[in-house]
Amino acid sequence: MTGWVALEGELDRWHAQGQVATLWLRDDDACRDTPALRRLLMAAHAHAVPVAIAAIPATLEATLAGALSRFDEAMVVQHGYAHRNHASEGERSAELGDDRDVDVRLHELRDGCERLRSEFGDRFLPVLVPPWNRAGDALLPSLASAGFAGLSRFGPRPAIEAAPGLRQVNTHVDPIAWRRDRAFIGADAALERLVAHLGGRRERTCDAAEPSGLLTHHLAFDDAAWDFVDALLARTCRHPAAAWLDVARAFALP
Numbered sequence: 001m002t003g004w005v006a007l008e009g010e011l012d013r014w015h016a017q018g019q020v021a022t023l024w025l026r027d028d029d030a031c032r033d034t035p036a037l038r039r040l041l042m043a044a045h046a047h048a049v050p051v052a053i054a055a056i057p058a059t060l061e062a063t064l065a066g067a068l069s070r071f072d073e074a075m076v077v078q079h080g081y082a083h084r085n086h087a088s089e090g091e092r093s094a095e096l097g098d099d100r101d102v103d104v105r106l107h108e109l110r111d112g113c114e115r116l117r118s119e120f121g122d123r124f125l126p127v128l129v130p131p132w133n134r135a136g137d138a139l140l141p142s143l144a145s146a147g148f149a150g151l152s153r154f155g156p157r158p159a160i161e162a163a164p165g166l167r168q169v170n171t172h173v174d175p176i177a178w179r180r181d182r183a184f185i186g187a188d189a190a191l192e193r194l195v196a197h198l199g200g201r202r203e204r205t206c207d208a209a210e211p212s213g214l215l216t217h218h219l220a221f222d223d224a225a226w227d228f229v230d231a232l233l234a235r236t237c238r239h240p241a242a243a244w245l246d247v248a249r250a251f252a253l254p
Helices: 003-016 035-047 062-068 102-123 187-202 223-238
Strands: 021-030 051-055 074-078 124-128 161-163 166-168 212-216 242-244
Touching: 003 021, 003 187, 003 223, 021 035, 021 187, 035 051, 035 062, 035 223, 051 062, 062 102, 074 102, 102 124, 187 212, 187 223, 212 223, 223 242
Parallel strands: 021 051, 021 212, 021 242, 051 074, 074 124
Antiparallel strands: 161 166
């Protein structure tokens, strides 16, 4: 059975139960206009699929706002501060890990939030996407008071809130093998992960209310990865049991 057949079958099971499988799209590492970014935006536009663009505040260039302004499908969330690794030697990469003081991290994040809000206005939503999908436990309780309404990392969420007042909605499918030459893992492997999360939601072995998230990195994609994304958007948009949410709906933001 190919991945596409498995996906169709899983969505058919949702449809037979009178349910709609919600999905959302998050793209990381944006800071400027590039041909790869425009390719992502045009794919989202072609299928009318909303996309959350995780922008890096410290390296932001004015060209990003110009690129996004032409696409109603794109909203902006915050991708850390500078996407700089501060982890101790031998530890997994992290910008927001507990190696650094909480107040230092919060100061950076507030500065980044102000810059993104100034640049993007209502197109910016206060959702934090930690670089490398990692944030130290000591930081999380302070994020809501710092102005963040949401947190997005990777993998099924263990709870609706990562901390009081901080809703979390994660991504679940990353089509890039970062430790294997940053190569596309292939459509079947990516779809296996998507079907697994959708099946887990339908069978209530994970949080059924968490939208299934596709994580893209436009700067790392080759043609095969782009073809997969385009085909996934097209096929899901044609199925009555699939619905792509914008980031505000995914996080239940006002």
